[in-house]
Structure formats: structure tokens, C-alpha cells
Amino acid sequence: MSNVIRFLESMGRQPMPSQGYAASVAALDVQAAQQRALLDRDQVALNAMLGGRSQVFFGVLAPVEDEEDLEALAA
Amino acid sequence: MIQQQGTLSVVGLGMMLGAHLSPRSRSHIEQADVVFALVSDPLVELWVQDMRPDMRSLQPYYREGKVRLDSYREMVEAMLAEVRAGKRVCGIFYGHPGVFAMVPHKAVAGAKAEGYDAVMEPGISAEDCLYADLGIDPGTYGCAHFEASQFMFYQRRIDPSAYLILWQIGLAGDRSLSRFATGADYRRLLVELLSADYPADHEVIAYEAATLPITEPRLERMPLTSIIDADLRLQTTLVIPPARPMQRNQAMLDRLAEVDHRMQAEAAVAG
Numbered sequence: 405m406s407n408v409i410r411f412l413e414s415m416g417r418q419p420m421p422s423q424g425y426a427a428s429v430a431a432l433d434v435q436a437a438q439q440r441a442l443l444d445r446d447q448v449a450l451n452a453m454l455g456g457r458s459q460v461f462f463g464v465l466a467p468v469e470d471e472e473d474l475e476a477l478a479a
Numbered sequence: 480m481i482q483q484q485g486t487l488s489v490v491g492l493g494m495m496l497g498a499h500l501s502p503r504s505r506s507h508i509e510q511a512d513v514v515f516a517l518v519s520d521p522l523v524e525l526w527v528q529d530m531r532p533d534m535r536s537l538q539p540y541y542r543e544g545k546v547r548l549d550s551y552r553e554m555v556e557a558m559l560a561e562v563r564a565g566k567r568v569c570g571i572f573y574g575h576p577g578v579f580a581m582v583p584h585k586a587v588a589g590a591k592a593e594g595y596d597a598v599m600e601p602g603i604s605a606e607d608c609l610y611a612d613l614g615i616d617p618g619t620y621g622c623a624h625f626e627a628s629q630f631m632f633y634q635r636r637i638d639p640s641a642y643l644i645l646w647q648i649g650l651a652g653d654r655s656l657s658r659f660a661t662g663a664d665y666r667r668l669l670v671e672l673l674s675a676d677y678p679a680d681h682e683v684i685a686y687e688a689a690t691l692p693i694t695e696p697r698l699e700r701m702p703l704t705s706i707i708d709a710d711l712r713l714q715t716t717l718v719i720p721p722a723r724p725m726q727r728n729q730a731m732l733d734r735l736a737e738v739d740h741r742m743q744a745e746a747a748v749a750g
Contacts (some may be wrong), residue, residue, distance in 0.1 A: 406525070406529070409496075409525055409526050409529055409555035409669055410529075411524070412497060412498065412522070412526070412691060412692060412693065413526060414497060415497065415693065416495055416496050416498035416499075416691075416692040417497050417498065418498020419692070420660075420692075422661055425693075431668055432630065434697075442693065443525065445520065445691075445693045445694055447520075447693075447694055448693055449520060451521045451522050454522065454525055455614035456524060456525050457521040457524070457538065457732050458521075460518070460519065460520065460521055460524070460538060460615045461538070461541040461659055461713065462517055462518065462519040462713065463650065463713055464517060464551065464572065464579075464580040464581055464583070465579045465581050465626055465646070465647065466547055466548055466551065466581055466626075466656055467626050467627075467628035467629035467632055468548075468629070468632075468656070468657075470548065470607060471546075471548060474546070474548065474654075474656060476656050477632055478654065479600030
């Protein structure tokens with residue numbers, strides 16, 4: 405697991421006081437750019453550096469149950 | 480050698496990386512032979528990939544221009560094919576796999592219909608986070624939830640003395656079910672629809688749950704008409720607070736009082 409993801413997982417499990425955040429990031433064994441992105445709380449930059457998808461779609465609900473309903477809307 | 484009977488578990492990952500995964504869901508993820516995942520944040524997907532490097536993302540089933548019902552059917556079929564092959568299959572979904580989520584419900588129903596064991600493990604949904612982040616209790620005035628397009632396609636009864644919450648607002652009005660976003664022209668019609676019950680300047684909230692423990696949820700307040708040009712994405716939920724006080728149902732209160740009096744009279748006779 406990447407150290408950045410491990411750090412985020414650890415923060416997810418246990419909230420960290422904001423005054424200790426910068427010191428915790430500084431102590432991480434990660435690239436300087438990743439440290440900067442963590443300090444800036446820059447989700448987009450972190451994702452780009454860690455190789456995450458540039459775009460996700462995740463809607464798993466449709467307003468209609470099936471094709472018949474969909475066709476009825478167009479009629 | 481006896482072939483193992485396939486099983487399906489669909490589990491909720493919650494909304495925030497590392498924060499919401501239940502022990503039972505984690506156990507399903509760790510013990511499954513095959514793991515599929517659909518999450519709402521690419522960093523969360525990397526986290527899942529770290530837990531299960533063999534994880535199969537359901538992302539490739541989406542394509543702009545492809546009817547989502549086809550994507551959903553293919554996702555369900557991909558999971559069920561492995562169940563039929565005798566595998567312990569786990570489908571990981573962001574939030575709660577059974578809340579505003581057609582695919583996990585259809586997968587569980589499909590597996591059960593074919594005689595396989597299938598379970599759904601709840602997760603912390605965006606709805607749960609919304610109540611916490613906005614300080615809303617759905618029990619205070621009542622709360623109605625609709626998928627935004629469905630709200631536009633069908634005639635629904637709105638109660639403006641309760642909260643109204645519209646999901647997938649970024650896709651509002653998409654009759655093709657094949658777009659990744661709609662825009663101002665569609666939301667203008669939604670505002671028109673809502674204007675029958677809400678004043679144009681009624682304050683609404685664009686809400687997005689935080690997906691990382693280092694980021695904040697989005698709680699952006701704006702007048703109703705401003706949603707036309709606002710930045711509303713797939714993950715945005717529109718929260719419309721009550722616009723008027725609850726109206727007493729005097730006829731029902733009178734009838735309840737009659738019942739109370741009758742019960743008291745019967746108790747007095749019996750006593």
C-alpha cells in the first residue's frame with residue numbers, strides 16, 4: 405500500500421487534530437510533491453501523482469426500472 | 480472433488496476513505512475469491528486496490544452515450560457469472576449498496592433467484608453523511624428523497640413543510656440515460672417545476688460528502704434559482720429545506736380526540 409493511501413486510511417480511522425496535521429505529513433516517507441499536496445489537501449494533485457483515474461462515473465441508479473419505461477418516456 | 484457453491488455479498492464502503500468500512504464488510508472483501516468495485520473517488524479506488532490488488536473495477540462498463548441500463552445489466556451479469564462459476568464474489572459499492580443503487584439490489588435478487596446465497600451489508604451512505612454534516616434530522620419535519628430525473632419525469636406530490644432531497648442532480652432531466660451531465664436548460668425546467676411550491680429565493684443547499692479525511696464536505700447555500708447555473712455534479716445532492724410550517728390536520732385531531740374520549744369512557748365503566 406502506498407504511504408499516502410496508508411496515511412489517509414489511518415486518518416480515516418482516527419481523526420487527527422488540525423494542529424498536528426502538518427507535523428504528521430512532514431514525518432511521512434513520501435515524495436516532496438506528495439507532501440505538498442497533502443498539506444494543501446489537494447485531492448486532484450494527489451490523485452494525479454498516485455495514478456488514479458482522471459474521471460470516475462458512479463451513478464448506480466436510473467430514474468426508470470427498465471427499457472419499457474424508458475421508451476414510454478420518449479413516446 | 481465437490482465444486483464450491485458460489486455466493487454473492489455486496490458491501491458498502493461508506494463515503495470516506497478508511498473511515499466507514501464495517502468489520503463485516505472488510506471480512507467479505509478479504510475472504511472473497513473475486514472482488515468487483517464501484518467507488519465515487521479515484522483515491523478510494525486505489526485504497527480498495529491496495530486491499531485487493533486483484534479487484535476488478537466496474538468503471539469500464541460506463542461510457543458516455545451508452546444507456547446506463549445496459550451498463551447496469553452488464554455489471555450484474557459480470558458478478559453473477561463468477562457466482563455461477565462457484566466463486567465467493569464480493570461487490571464493493573461506495574456508500575450504502577442498497578441506497579439509491581440499482582445494481583447491487585439487482586445482483587442480490589438475481590443471485591437469489593438462481594438459488595445462490597446472497598447478502599447485502601449496509602454501509603454509511605451519502606444520506607447519512609448529509610444528516611450529520613448539515614445537522615438535519617429527517618424526523619423533525621419529515622424528509623422526502625427522489626432521484627432528480629425521476630422527480631421531473633413523473634408527477635409527484637411535494638410537501639413543502641418537509642425537507643425535499645434530490646439525488647443525482649447533475650444528471651437532472653436526462654431522458655437518454657446516457658449522459659454524464661446535463662446543464663442549465665434542464666435545471667431551468669426543474670426550477671420551474673419547484674417554483675409551484677417554493678419561492679424563487681428559497682435557500683437550498685448543494686451538498687457533497689467528503690470522500691477523504693483531509694477534505695471537507697461541500698455545503699453551498701444558494702437561492703433556488705441559482706441552481707440553474709451552479710456547479711452541480713454527479714456527486715452533488717440538492718437539499719431543499721421546508722418552505723412553510725406544518726399545517727395542523729384539525730379533522731384528524733378531532734377524530735383522535737373522539738377516540739380518546741371513548742377509551743376513557745370505556746375505562747371508567749370497566750373500572
